[in-house]
Amino acid sequence: DAGVTQSPTHLxxxxxxxxxxxxxxxxxxxxxxxxxxxxxxxxxxxxxxxEKEERGRGNFPDRFSARQFPNYSSExxxxxxxxxxxxxxxxxxxxxxxxxxxxxxxxxxGTRLTVL
Amino acid sequence: AQKVxxxxxxxxxxxxxxxxxxxxxxxxxxxYYLFWxxxxxxxxxxxxxxxxSFDEQNEISGRYSWNFQKSTSSFNFTITASQVVxxxxxxxxLRRTGTASKLTFGTGTRLQVxx
Numbered sequence: 001d002a003g004v005t006q007s008p009t010h011l012x013x014x015x016x017x018x019x020x021x022x023x024x025x026x027x028x029x030x031x032x033x034x035x036x037x038x039x040x041x042x043x044x045x046x047x048x049x050x051e052k053e054e055r056g057r058g059n060f061p062d063r064f065s066a067r068q069f070p071n072y073s074s075e076x077x078x079x080x081x082x083x084x085x086x087x088x089x090x091x092x093x094x095x096x097x098x099x100x101x102x103x104x105x106x107x108x109x110g111t112r113l114t115v116l
Numbered sequence: 117a118q119k120v121x122x123x124x125x126x127x128x129x130x131x132x133x134x135x136x137x138x139x140x141x142x143x144x145x146x147x148y149y150l151f152w153x154x155x156x157x158x159x160x161x162x163x164x165x166x167x168x169s170f171d172e173q174n175e176i177s178g179r180y181s182w183n184f185q186k187s188t189s190s191f192n193f194t195i196t197a198s199q200v201v202x203x204x205x206x207x208x209x210l211r212r213t214g215t216a217s218k219l220t221f222g223t224g225t226r227l228q229v230x231x
Contacts, residue, residue, distance in 0.1 A: 033217055042120075042207050042221030043161070056218050088159055094217055105217055107153075107161035 025093030139208030
């Protein structure tokens with residue numbers, strides 16, 4: 001079975017531009033979460049979506065938005081890019097939304113965004 | 117607020133040595149989950165273990181073992197007889213129960229195993 005997939009693998013943008021990152025969850029998983037990992041740091045939670053609804057939001061500005069589609073895939077959009085948005089963006093999928101013991105999150109390989 | 121501290125930034129060992137990665141956490145919740153993830157150079161986070169806050173039994177899986185002590189808010193990870201393939205960044209993480217699946221990660225410990 002395929003794991004979590006993300007596209008593109010790498011992306012280079014300039015300040016002020018907009019970017020869209022894509023994530024396909026593991027088949028059967030209905031929850032998708034997004035994390036930002038700045039170099040040398042642990043991942044920081046951005047959003048969680050479940051059944052196309054936002055279920056959680058981290059401490060990120062409104063320039064960050066996301067959505068989930070009927071097939072449970074998800075997009076993360078970042079507007080007005082800043083140099084500080086350069087990071088590895090990780091997507092994770094899980095079976096459902098709640099923090100049950102058997103609801104592990106499985107991560108994709110990430111999209112490395114560089115803002116120049 | 118929840119917080120995870122991994123005080124060891126980087127550890128270097130020679131193959132076959134045992135190594136322990138420390139993790140200390142802070143939470144006001146009475147029930148929660150603790151995790152360890154491995155991040156190889158490829159970038160993908162690999163799930164290693166989950167521990168429920170109400171289960172303080174230590175666990176061993178092959179060369180890996182975990183020591184959970186609620187009294188000291190620690191969840192340490194030991195690799196026995198380390199191998200070069202163990203080289204990676206290891207993250208400890210905390211998650212509340214019953215809510216969104218948000219994971220709070222530590223800053224990670226980079227483990228370098230050399231021959």
